[in-house]
Amino acid sequence: MAPLPDLASAAFHLTPDDLWNGLEAGGKVRCKGLISDWLTWQYMPQHAPVPQSPFALLTQVLKQLSPHPGETIEPGQPMRVSIEDVRDIPTIDLPYGNIPIIYASAGMKRIIGFAYLLVWAWYEHQQASFLRGEPPTDHLILLIDEVEAHLHPRWQRSILPALLDVATALNPQMHTQIITTTHSPLVLASVEPFFDVEHDKLFLFDLHEQTHVNLQEIPWAKQGDTVNWLVSAVFGLKQARSWEAEQAIEAAEALMRGEQMDGYPEHLRSTEHIHAELLRLLPGHDPFWPRWIITTQRAGA
Secondary structure (H helix, E strand, C coil): CCCCCCCCCCCCCCCHHHHHHCEEECCEEEECCHHHHHHHHHHCCCCCCCCCCHHHHHHHHHHHCCCCHHHCCEECCCEECCCCCCCEECEEEECCEEEEHHHCCHHHHHHHHHHHHHHHHHHHHHHHHHHHCCCCCCEEEEEECCCCCCCCHHHHCCHHHHHHHHHHHHCCCCEEEEEECCCCHHHHHHCCCCCCCCCCCCEEEEEECCCEEEEEECCCCCCCCHHHHHCCCCCCCCCCCCHHHHHHHHHHHHHHCCCCCCCCCHHHCCHHHHHHHHHHHCCCCCCHHHHHHHHHHHHHC
16 A cells, blocks of 8 residues: 555645635645535445544534524535536525525625534544544644624624534544634623633733734633623723714713813813713713713702
8 A cells, every 4th residue: 555645744725715616736636625525425325434424514513503593504405506517506504595505695604614624624534544544633723813704793602602512513522722813792702601711811912002913811801791891901992882972971071070171172172062972972871871961960050
């Protein structure tokens, strides 16, 4: 038997097109791509050395990564969608109908692609382990940039917990480390029930003096909701609202503290002007109104 090529140091750099349509390098097929593999897996019989068929695993992963129980992503029957492309295209069944995956939304495509990559990498690793006569690994490291990209807020709230569950679907004994970046307070709020200060870390990339970026660890503390996360040290907003409303409220609070108003814009230096701006920017049920009204009425008295 010819020796296996040493692929340990070779990384697969898949472009979005490679992910969907396959990657060839050096005259060899490195990845057949989502569309081709999906169809192959959907109709292939289960066989050794893989204990679970890749299509059954893909179905399970798609279900776990679905946005919520009422909108489960389930594979449907493939269909031809173009006279210019002779391939059948995988489809997904959603509560509102069946659609070819190439016509799914950006967020849906991202999740489908991510589910495929997880299953493909694990399936190919199992095949390679069998050929090498080695046991499959029980360690998985996921590096994800902006995990919330293209996802609805409801999905942002569920994606990281779902990824932790997916790892155990691949292997119940899997030890998983997820390293991800995010700009979403919902993502941070979603991990509050699972964050373990003994094993998990939160870091902040902070722009220092507009010249370089510092990486600093932020002590973990539950914030409770997204508003509190936005005004925490992680995001650093003074108010979880529009910039104009933040300015108006900051000026109002400074006025209530009896501070000099010279540093504020001219339209925010008097009680009357600030009140007019608050009326323009804040809804009637805003929680800031009682403080402002009571303080200004006392001052007027």
